[in-house]
Amino acid sequence: MDPLFPALTAARGEALRFGDRSLTYPELASVAGSLALRLRDAGRVAVWATPSLETAVAVVAALLAGVPAVPLNPKSGARELAHIVSDSAPSLVLTEPGAELPPALGGLDRLDVDVRDTTGTPAAAGTEPDDPESPALIVYTSGTTGPPKGAVLPRRAIAATLDALEDAWQWTADDVLVHGLPLFHVHGLILGALGPLRRGGSVRHLGRFTTEGVARELGAGATMLFGVPTMYHRIAEALPDDPELAKALAGARLLVSGSAALPVHDHERIAAATGRRVIERYGMTETLMNTSVRADGEPRAGAVGVPLPGVELRLVDEANDEIAADGPEAVGEIQVRGPNLFTEYLNRPDATASAFAPGGWFRTGDMAVRDADGYVRIVGRKATDLIKSGGYKIGAGEIENALLEHEGVREAAVTGEPDPDLGERIVAWVVPADPQAPPSAEELADHVASGLAPHKRPRVVRYLEALPRNDMGKIMKRSLPGS
Known part of the structure:
Protein backbone atom coordinates (compact mmCIF):
# COMPACT_ATOMS: atom_id res chain seq x y z
CA MET A 1 0.00 0.00 0.00
CA ASP A 2 1.02 3.64 -0.30
CA PRO A 3 3.00 5.24 2.56
CA LEU A 4 1.00 6.41 5.56
CA PHE A 5 2.84 9.75 5.49
CA PRO A 6 3.44 10.74 1.87
CA ALA A 7 4.05 14.33 2.96
CA LEU A 8 6.82 13.42 5.39
CA THR A 9 9.66 13.98 2.92
CA ALA A 10 7.85 16.47 0.70
CA ALA A 11 6.41 19.11 3.06
CA ARG A 12 8.72 21.81 4.42
CA GLY A 13 6.79 23.65 7.12
CA GLU A 14 6.15 22.93 10.78
CA ALA A 15 4.84 19.44 11.47
CA LEU A 16 4.58 19.18 15.27
CA ARG A 17 4.56 21.68 18.09
CA PHE A 18 4.26 20.84 21.77
CA GLY A 19 4.48 23.99 23.86
CA ASP A 20 7.62 25.83 22.79
CA ARG A 21 9.19 22.74 21.19
CA SER A 22 8.62 21.95 17.53
CA LEU A 23 9.82 19.95 14.55
CA THR A 24 9.59 20.86 10.89
CA TYR A 25 8.81 18.17 8.34
CA PRO A 26 12.49 17.77 7.34
CA GLU A 27 13.44 17.49 11.02
CA LEU A 28 10.66 14.98 11.73
CA ALA A 29 11.63 12.91 8.70
CA SER A 30 15.23 12.83 9.91
CA VAL A 31 14.51 12.03 13.58
CA ALA A 32 11.79 9.47 12.88
CA GLY A 33 13.76 7.94 10.02
CA SER A 34 16.81 7.35 12.19
CA LEU A 35 14.72 5.87 14.98
CA ALA A 36 12.84 3.66 12.53
CA LEU A 37 16.11 2.09 11.40
CA ARG A 38 16.81 1.13 15.01
CA LEU A 39 13.34 -0.38 15.44
CA ARG A 40 13.10 -2.54 12.33
CA ASP A 41 13.92 -5.78 14.17
CA ALA A 42 12.24 -4.85 17.47
CA GLY A 43 9.13 -6.98 16.92
CA ARG A 44 6.61 -4.99 18.96
CA VAL A 45 7.27 -1.82 20.98
CA ALA A 46 5.51 0.00 23.78
CA VAL A 47 5.30 3.80 23.80
CA TRP A 48 5.08 5.67 27.10
CA ALA A 49 2.48 8.05 25.71
CA THR A 50 3.05 11.34 27.46
CA PRO A 51 1.75 14.48 25.68
CA SER A 52 5.15 15.18 24.12
CA LEU A 53 7.10 15.45 20.89
CA GLU A 54 8.81 12.19 21.84
CA THR A 55 5.55 10.23 21.81
CA ALA A 56 4.57 11.50 18.36
CA VAL A 57 8.03 10.80 16.96
CA ALA A 58 8.09 7.31 18.51
CA VAL A 59 4.78 6.33 16.93
CA VAL A 60 5.71 7.74 13.52
CA ALA A 61 9.03 5.88 13.66
CA ALA A 62 7.34 2.60 14.57
CA LEU A 63 4.92 3.01 11.67
CA LEU A 64 7.78 3.77 9.28
CA ALA A 65 9.59 0.67 10.49
CA GLY A 66 6.53 -1.55 10.21
CA VAL A 67 6.71 -2.36 13.92
CA PRO A 68 3.41 -2.51 15.88
CA ALA A 69 3.29 0.14 18.60
CA VAL A 70 1.40 -0.19 21.89
CA PRO A 71 0.58 3.24 23.38
CA LEU A 72 0.60 3.13 27.19
CA ASN A 73 -1.47 5.47 29.34
CA PRO A 74 0.90 6.99 31.92
CA LYS A 75 -2.04 7.20 34.35
CA SER A 76 -2.82 3.48 34.20
CA GLY A 77 -2.91 1.63 37.49
CA ALA A 78 -0.24 -0.96 38.26
CA ARG A 79 -2.51 -3.97 37.68
CA GLU A 80 -3.86 -2.67 34.37
CA LEU A 81 -0.41 -1.74 33.13
CA ALA A 82 1.01 -5.12 34.10
CA HIS A 83 -1.81 -6.84 32.19
CA ILE A 84 -1.19 -4.77 29.04
CA VAL A 85 2.56 -5.41 29.10
CA SER A 86 2.07 -9.13 29.71
CA ASP A 87 -0.59 -9.40 27.01
CA SER A 88 1.20 -7.42 24.29
CA ALA A 89 4.74 -8.60 25.16
CA PRO A 90 6.69 -5.62 23.73
CA SER A 91 10.45 -5.96 23.34
CA LEU A 92 11.16 -2.44 24.60
CA VAL A 93 9.55 0.81 25.67
CA LEU A 94 10.08 4.13 23.91
CA THR A 95 9.94 7.17 26.13
CA GLU A 96 11.04 10.75 26.56
CA PRO A 97 14.40 11.22 28.30
CA GLY A 98 14.09 11.56 32.07
CA ALA A 99 10.65 9.99 32.33
CA GLU A 100 10.17 7.93 35.47
CA LEU A 101 8.69 4.58 34.49
CA PRO A 102 6.66 2.39 36.86
CA PRO A 103 7.81 -1.05 38.09
CA ALA A 104 5.48 -2.80 35.63
CA LEU A 105 7.83 -1.70 32.83
CA GLY A 106 10.99 -2.63 34.72
CA GLY A 107 11.56 -5.79 32.71
CA LEU A 108 11.61 -3.99 29.36
CA ASP A 109 14.58 -2.48 27.60
CA ARG A 110 14.24 1.30 27.49
CA LEU A 111 14.98 3.51 24.51
CA ASP A 112 14.89 7.25 25.05
CA VAL A 113 13.75 9.23 22.02
CA ASP A 114 16.11 12.08 21.19
CA VAL A 115 14.19 14.62 19.12
CA ARG A 116 17.24 16.90 18.97
CA ASP A 117 19.12 14.50 16.70
CA THR A 118 18.06 15.77 13.28
CA THR A 119 21.20 14.62 11.48
CA GLY A 120 19.84 11.19 10.53
CA THR A 121 18.48 9.97 7.24
CA PRO A 122 14.81 10.08 6.25
CA ALA A 123 15.34 7.07 3.99
CA ALA A 124 13.37 4.80 6.35
CA ALA A 125 10.21 6.42 5.03
CA GLY A 126 10.59 4.13 2.03
CA THR A 127 10.74 0.95 4.11
CA GLU A 128 7.11 0.85 5.21
CA PRO A 129 5.44 -2.54 4.72
CA ASP A 130 3.31 -2.97 1.61
CA ASP A 131 0.73 -5.20 3.31
CA PRO A 132 -2.35 -3.12 4.22
CA GLU A 133 -3.24 -5.72 6.87
CA SER A 134 0.11 -5.29 8.62
CA PRO A 135 -0.53 -4.38 12.30
CA ALA A 136 0.20 -0.71 12.95
CA LEU A 137 -1.06 -0.04 16.48
CA ILE A 138 -2.40 -2.13 19.34
CA VAL A 139 -4.69 0.13 21.34
CA TYR A 140 -6.19 -1.19 24.56
CA THR A 141 -9.85 -0.68 25.35
CA SER A 142 -11.00 0.85 28.62
CA GLY A 143 -11.73 -2.51 30.21
CA THR A 144 -15.06 -1.55 31.80
CA THR A 145 -16.33 -5.15 31.66
CA GLY A 146 -13.05 -6.97 32.33
CA PRO A 147 -9.31 -6.67 31.63
CA PRO A 148 -8.53 -4.31 28.75
CA LYS A 149 -8.41 -5.94 25.32
CA GLY A 150 -5.82 -5.00 22.73
CA ALA A 151 -7.48 -3.95 19.47
CA VAL A 152 -5.08 -4.65 16.61
CA LEU A 153 -5.39 -1.80 14.11
CA PRO A 154 -3.94 -2.47 10.66
CA ARG A 155 -2.37 0.15 8.42
CA ARG A 156 -5.41 -0.15 6.17
CA ALA A 157 -7.74 1.08 8.93
CA ILE A 158 -5.64 4.14 9.78
CA ALA A 159 -5.34 5.18 6.14
CA ALA A 160 -9.04 4.57 5.44
CA THR A 161 -10.24 6.62 8.40
CA LEU A 162 -7.92 9.55 7.83
CA ASP A 163 -8.74 9.67 4.12
CA ALA A 164 -12.48 9.49 4.83
CA LEU A 165 -12.10 12.42 7.24
CA GLU A 166 -10.15 14.33 4.60
CA ASP A 167 -13.27 14.09 2.47
CA ALA A 168 -15.80 14.76 5.23
CA TRP A 169 -13.94 17.67 6.84
CA GLN A 170 -12.32 19.07 3.68
CA TRP A 171 -9.05 18.57 5.54
CA THR A 172 -5.98 19.90 3.71
CA ALA A 173 -2.30 20.61 4.20
CA ASP A 174 -3.23 24.21 4.98
CA ASP A 175 -5.01 23.21 8.17
CA VAL A 176 -3.37 23.72 11.55
CA LEU A 177 -4.90 21.58 14.26
CA VAL A 178 -5.05 22.44 17.96
CA HIS A 179 -5.77 19.89 20.65
CA GLY A 180 -4.89 18.95 24.21
CA LEU A 181 -5.98 15.31 24.13
CA PRO A 182 -3.96 12.38 25.51
CA LEU A 183 -1.90 10.42 23.00
CA PHE A 184 -2.71 6.87 24.10
CA HIS A 185 -6.06 6.54 22.31
CA VAL A 186 -7.62 6.90 18.89
CA HIS A 187 -8.89 10.48 19.15
CA GLY A 188 -5.71 12.14 20.38
CA LEU A 189 -3.13 9.97 18.64
CA ILE A 190 -4.54 8.80 15.31
CA LEU A 191 -6.84 11.71 14.50
CA GLY A 192 -5.00 14.43 16.40
CA ALA A 193 -1.34 13.62 15.74
CA LEU A 194 -1.21 11.30 12.72
CA GLY A 195 -4.09 12.97 10.87
CA PRO A 196 -2.30 16.27 10.18
CA LEU A 197 0.91 14.42 9.28
CA ARG A 198 -0.88 12.36 6.61
CA ARG A 199 -2.22 15.59 5.09
CA GLY A 200 1.03 17.53 5.32
CA GLY A 201 -0.47 19.98 7.80
CA SER A 202 0.52 20.94 11.31
CA VAL A 203 -0.55 20.04 14.84
CA ARG A 204 -0.12 22.23 17.90
CA HIS A 205 -0.57 20.24 21.07
CA LEU A 206 -1.38 22.26 24.18
CA GLY A 207 0.23 19.75 26.55
CA ARG A 208 -2.60 20.40 28.99
CA PHE A 209 -5.94 21.73 27.83
CA THR A 210 -6.76 25.30 28.84
CA THR A 211 -9.18 27.77 27.33
CA GLU A 212 -6.31 30.28 27.29
CA GLY A 213 -4.28 27.88 25.16
CA VAL A 214 -7.18 27.40 22.76
CA ALA A 215 -7.65 31.15 22.40
CA ARG A 216 -3.94 31.70 21.87
CA GLU A 217 -3.46 29.05 19.17
CA LEU A 218 -6.69 29.66 17.26
CA GLY A 219 -5.96 33.36 17.45
CA ALA A 220 -2.50 32.74 15.98
CA GLY A 221 -3.60 31.05 12.78
CA ALA A 222 -4.75 27.57 13.75
CA THR A 223 -7.83 26.44 11.81
CA MET A 224 -9.20 23.37 13.61
CA LEU A 225 -9.87 22.34 17.22
CA PHE A 226 -10.38 18.78 18.44
CA GLY A 227 -11.84 18.24 21.88
CA VAL A 228 -14.07 16.12 24.09
CA PRO A 229 -17.30 17.30 25.76
CA THR A 230 -15.57 18.17 29.04
CA MET A 231 -13.31 20.60 27.16
CA TYR A 232 -16.17 22.16 25.22
CA HIS A 233 -18.15 22.50 28.44
CA ARG A 234 -15.26 24.49 29.94
CA ILE A 235 -15.17 26.60 26.80
CA ALA A 236 -18.90 27.25 27.04
CA GLU A 237 -18.53 28.25 30.69
CA ALA A 238 -15.64 30.63 29.92
CA LEU A 239 -17.10 32.33 26.84
CA PRO A 240 -19.32 34.94 28.55
CA ASP A 241 -16.27 36.50 30.26
CA ASP A 242 -13.65 35.93 27.56
CA PRO A 243 -14.15 37.93 24.35
CA GLU A 244 -10.74 36.82 23.00
CA LEU A 245 -11.80 33.19 23.27
CA ALA A 246 -15.05 33.93 21.48
CA LYS A 247 -13.20 35.77 18.71
CA ALA A 248 -10.68 32.93 18.29
CA LEU A 249 -13.38 30.26 18.07
CA ALA A 250 -15.35 32.37 15.62
CA GLY A 251 -12.35 32.41 13.32
CA ALA A 252 -11.80 28.64 13.33
CA ARG A 253 -12.69 26.63 10.24
CA LEU A 254 -13.78 23.54 12.16
CA LEU A 255 -14.60 22.69 15.78
CA VAL A 256 -14.85 18.93 16.33
CA SER A 257 -16.07 17.07 19.41
CA GLY A 258 -15.93 13.34 20.01
CA SER A 259 -15.44 10.42 22.43
CA ALA A 260 -18.81 11.12 24.08
CA ALA A 261 -21.98 13.06 23.32
CA LEU A 262 -21.73 16.84 23.57
CA PRO A 263 -24.77 18.14 25.49
CA VAL A 264 -27.14 20.21 23.38
CA HIS A 265 -26.96 23.01 25.95
CA ASP A 266 -23.22 23.42 25.37
CA HIS A 267 -23.73 23.27 21.60
CA GLU A 268 -26.15 26.17 21.81
CA ARG A 269 -24.08 28.27 24.20
CA ILE A 270 -21.00 28.02 21.98
CA ALA A 271 -22.97 28.77 18.82
CA ALA A 272 -24.65 31.79 20.41
CA ALA A 273 -21.35 33.27 21.59
CA THR A 274 -19.23 32.56 18.51
CA GLY A 275 -21.49 31.97 15.53
CA ARG A 276 -19.67 28.66 15.03
CA ARG A 277 -21.27 25.23 15.40
CA VAL A 278 -19.35 22.34 16.91
CA ILE A 279 -19.61 19.23 14.76
CA GLU A 280 -19.60 15.72 16.20
CA ARG A 281 -18.22 12.46 14.91
CA TYR A 282 -18.63 8.89 16.14
CA GLY A 283 -16.05 6.19 16.43
CA MET A 284 -14.44 3.75 18.82
CA THR A 285 -11.15 1.96 19.30
CA GLU A 286 -12.14 -1.08 17.25
CA THR A 287 -13.63 0.83 14.32
CA LEU A 288 -11.79 4.16 14.28
CA MET A 289 -14.28 6.64 12.76
CA ASN A 290 -17.72 5.58 11.57
CA THR A 291 -19.74 8.76 11.05
CA SER A 292 -19.36 12.51 11.14
CA VAL A 293 -21.21 15.70 10.44
CA ARG A 294 -19.61 16.93 7.24
CA ALA A 295 -17.90 20.29 6.92
CA ASP A 296 -20.28 21.06 4.04
CA GLY A 297 -23.29 19.57 5.86
CA GLU A 298 -25.71 20.80 8.48
CA PRO A 299 -24.21 20.98 12.00
CA ARG A 300 -27.04 19.41 13.97
CA ALA A 301 -26.79 19.43 17.77
CA GLY A 302 -27.12 15.96 19.24
CA ALA A 303 -26.27 14.17 15.97
CA VAL A 304 -23.04 12.48 14.91
CA GLY A 305 -23.73 12.89 11.22
CA VAL A 306 -23.76 10.36 8.41
CA PRO A 307 -21.58 7.33 7.66
CA LEU A 308 -18.14 8.20 6.34
CA PRO A 309 -17.12 7.16 2.82
CA GLY A 310 -16.53 3.42 2.74
CA VAL A 311 -18.37 2.73 6.01
CA GLU A 312 -21.56 0.70 6.03
CA LEU A 313 -23.84 1.25 9.03
CA ARG A 314 -27.08 -0.39 10.09
CA LEU A 315 -29.32 -0.51 13.17
CA VAL A 316 -30.48 -3.91 14.41
CA ASP A 317 -32.95 -5.14 16.99
CA GLU A 318 -32.34 -7.74 19.70
CA ALA A 319 -32.79 -10.55 17.18
CA ASN A 320 -30.04 -9.02 15.00
CA ASP A 321 -32.62 -8.10 12.36
CA GLU A 322 -32.06 -4.81 10.58
CA ILE A 323 -34.39 -1.97 11.56
CA ALA A 324 -35.71 -0.32 8.43
CA ALA A 325 -37.68 2.47 10.10
CA ASP A 326 -36.30 5.89 10.95
CA GLY A 327 -37.40 8.20 13.73
CA PRO A 328 -36.99 8.73 17.48
CA GLU A 329 -38.67 5.50 18.56
CA ALA A 330 -36.75 3.17 16.20
CA VAL A 331 -33.89 2.47 18.62
CA GLY A 332 -31.36 -0.15 17.57
CA GLU A 333 -27.78 -1.24 18.06
CA ILE A 334 -25.27 0.20 15.61
CA GLN A 335 -23.37 -2.34 13.57
CA VAL A 336 -20.70 -1.32 11.08
CA ARG A 337 -18.39 -2.84 8.51
CA GLY A 338 -15.76 -1.37 6.22
CA PRO A 339 -12.02 -0.79 5.81
CA ASN A 340 -11.90 1.18 9.07
CA LEU A 341 -12.30 -1.90 11.29
CA PHE A 342 -9.69 -3.53 13.49
CA THR A 343 -8.32 -6.99 12.70
CA GLU A 344 -8.70 -8.77 16.03
CA TYR A 345 -8.39 -8.56 19.78
CA LEU A 346 -4.84 -9.61 20.54
CA ASN A 347 -4.71 -13.14 22.00
CA ARG A 348 -8.51 -13.23 22.28
CA PRO A 349 -10.02 -15.23 19.40
CA ASP A 350 -13.16 -15.83 21.48
CA ALA A 351 -13.74 -12.13 22.04
CA THR A 352 -12.97 -11.38 18.39
CA ALA A 353 -15.50 -13.94 17.16
CA SER A 354 -18.26 -12.72 19.49
CA ALA A 355 -17.67 -9.10 18.45
CA PHE A 356 -18.88 -9.76 14.91
CA ALA A 357 -22.34 -10.63 13.62
CA PRO A 358 -22.80 -12.75 10.47
CA GLY A 359 -21.70 -10.90 7.36
CA GLY A 360 -18.71 -9.22 8.99
CA TRP A 361 -20.76 -6.62 10.90
CA PHE A 362 -19.06 -5.35 14.06
CA ARG A 363 -21.35 -5.12 17.07
CA THR A 364 -20.60 -1.70 18.55
CA GLY A 365 -22.87 -2.00 21.58
CA ASP A 366 -23.98 1.60 20.95
CA MET A 367 -27.68 2.33 20.63
CA ALA A 368 -28.94 4.94 18.19
CA VAL A 369 -31.81 6.34 16.20
CA ARG A 370 -31.60 7.67 12.66
CA ASP A 371 -33.20 10.74 11.13
CA ALA A 372 -34.96 10.41 7.78
CA ASP A 373 -31.97 11.99 5.98
CA GLY A 374 -29.49 9.50 7.47
CA TYR A 375 -28.14 11.52 10.40
CA VAL A 376 -27.34 9.21 13.30
CA ARG A 377 -28.11 10.10 16.91
CA ILE A 378 -26.47 8.06 19.67
CA VAL A 379 -28.79 7.41 22.62
CA GLY A 380 -26.44 5.36 24.78
CA ARG A 381 -24.69 2.07 25.34
CA LYS A 382 -26.60 -1.17 25.03
CA ALA A 383 -25.28 -2.42 28.37
CA THR A 384 -25.93 0.70 30.45
CA ASP A 385 -28.04 3.19 28.50
Missing part, protein backbone atom coordinates in the same frame (compact mmCIF):
# COMPACT_ATOMS: atom_id res chain seq x y z
CA LEU A 386 -30.89 1.21 26.98
CA ILE A 387 -33.77 1.33 29.45
CA LYS A 388 -36.83 -0.87 28.98
CA SER A 389 -39.64 0.79 30.87
CA GLY A 390 -43.35 0.20 30.54
CA GLY A 391 -42.94 -1.60 27.22
CA TYR A 392 -40.82 1.19 25.70
CA LYS A 393 -37.16 1.12 24.70
CA ILE A 394 -35.66 4.38 25.92
CA GLY A 395 -32.18 5.78 25.28
CA ALA A 396 -30.61 7.49 28.28
CA GLY A 397 -28.83 10.09 26.15
CA GLU A 398 -31.88 12.10 25.09
CA ILE A 399 -33.08 12.31 28.71
CA GLU A 400 -29.65 13.49 29.80
CA ASN A 401 -29.74 16.24 27.17
CA ALA A 402 -33.19 17.29 28.35
CA LEU A 403 -32.02 17.48 31.96
CA LEU A 404 -28.99 19.56 30.98
CA GLU A 405 -31.29 22.13 29.41
CA HIS A 406 -32.64 22.90 32.90
CA GLU A 407 -30.85 25.88 34.38
CA GLY A 408 -30.57 24.16 37.76
CA VAL A 409 -28.59 21.19 36.39
CA ARG A 410 -24.83 21.29 35.92
CA GLU A 411 -24.25 17.60 35.11
CA ALA A 412 -26.60 14.68 34.56
CA ALA A 413 -26.53 10.95 33.96
CA VAL A 414 -29.47 8.60 33.46
CA THR A 415 -29.66 4.89 34.25
CA GLY A 416 -32.35 2.28 34.76
CA GLU A 417 -33.02 0.16 37.81
CA PRO A 418 -35.44 -2.74 38.38
CA ASP A 419 -39.08 -1.81 38.94
CA PRO A 420 -41.81 -4.39 39.69
CA ASP A 421 -44.40 -2.52 37.63
CA LEU A 422 -42.43 -0.91 34.77
CA GLY A 423 -39.68 -3.47 34.40
CA GLU A 424 -37.15 -0.68 34.78
CA ARG A 425 -37.63 2.83 36.11
CA ILE A 426 -35.63 5.81 34.92
CA VAL A 427 -33.16 7.18 37.44
CA ALA A 428 -31.57 10.62 37.04
CA TRP A 429 -28.23 11.36 38.68
CA VAL A 430 -27.90 15.12 38.94
CA VAL A 431 -25.14 17.53 39.94
CA PRO A 432 -27.08 20.72 40.72
CA ALA A 433 -25.82 24.12 39.59
CA ASP A 434 -26.50 25.37 43.13
CA PRO A 435 -25.96 22.60 45.68
CA GLN A 436 -27.81 24.65 48.29
CA ALA A 437 -30.95 24.89 46.16
CA PRO A 438 -31.21 21.86 43.86
CA PRO A 439 -34.25 21.54 41.58
CA SER A 440 -36.79 19.10 42.97
CA ALA A 441 -37.39 15.67 41.51
CA GLU A 442 -40.91 16.70 40.51
CA GLU A 443 -39.63 19.82 38.75
CA LEU A 444 -37.07 17.81 36.79
CA ALA A 445 -39.60 15.13 35.85
CA ASP A 446 -42.01 17.76 34.58
CA HIS A 447 -39.20 19.46 32.66
CA VAL A 448 -38.28 16.24 30.85
CA ALA A 449 -41.92 15.35 30.17
CA SER A 450 -42.55 18.77 28.66
CA GLY A 451 -39.91 18.23 26.00
CA LEU A 452 -40.01 14.48 25.51
CA ALA A 453 -42.70 11.83 25.77
CA PRO A 454 -44.14 11.50 29.31
CA HIS A 455 -42.88 7.92 29.67
CA LYS A 456 -39.30 9.25 29.45
CA ARG A 457 -39.49 11.31 32.63
CA PRO A 458 -37.26 10.21 35.52
CA ARG A 459 -39.05 8.42 38.35
CA VAL A 460 -36.15 8.85 40.77
CA VAL A 461 -33.63 11.70 41.13
CA ARG A 462 -30.39 11.28 43.05
CA TYR A 463 -28.06 14.21 43.74
CA LEU A 464 -24.26 14.06 43.62
CA GLU A 465 -21.38 16.50 44.02
CA ALA A 466 -19.78 15.20 40.81
CA LEU A 467 -20.22 12.39 38.30
CA PRO A 468 -17.48 9.75 37.99
CA ARG A 469 -15.54 10.22 34.74
CA ASN A 470 -12.57 8.60 33.00
CA ASP A 471 -9.55 10.34 31.46
CA MET A 472 -11.54 11.22 28.34
CA GLY A 473 -14.37 12.81 30.30
CA LYS A 474 -16.80 9.96 29.71
CA ILE A 475 -19.22 9.33 32.54
CA MET A 476 -18.53 5.96 34.17
CA LYS A 477 -22.04 4.81 35.01
CA ARG A 478 -20.87 1.54 36.50
CA SER A 479 -19.12 3.62 39.17
CA LEU A 480 -22.28 5.40 40.29
CA PRO A 481 -23.24 4.54 43.90
CA GLY A 482 -25.11 1.25 44.00
CA SER A 483 -24.52 0.48 40.30
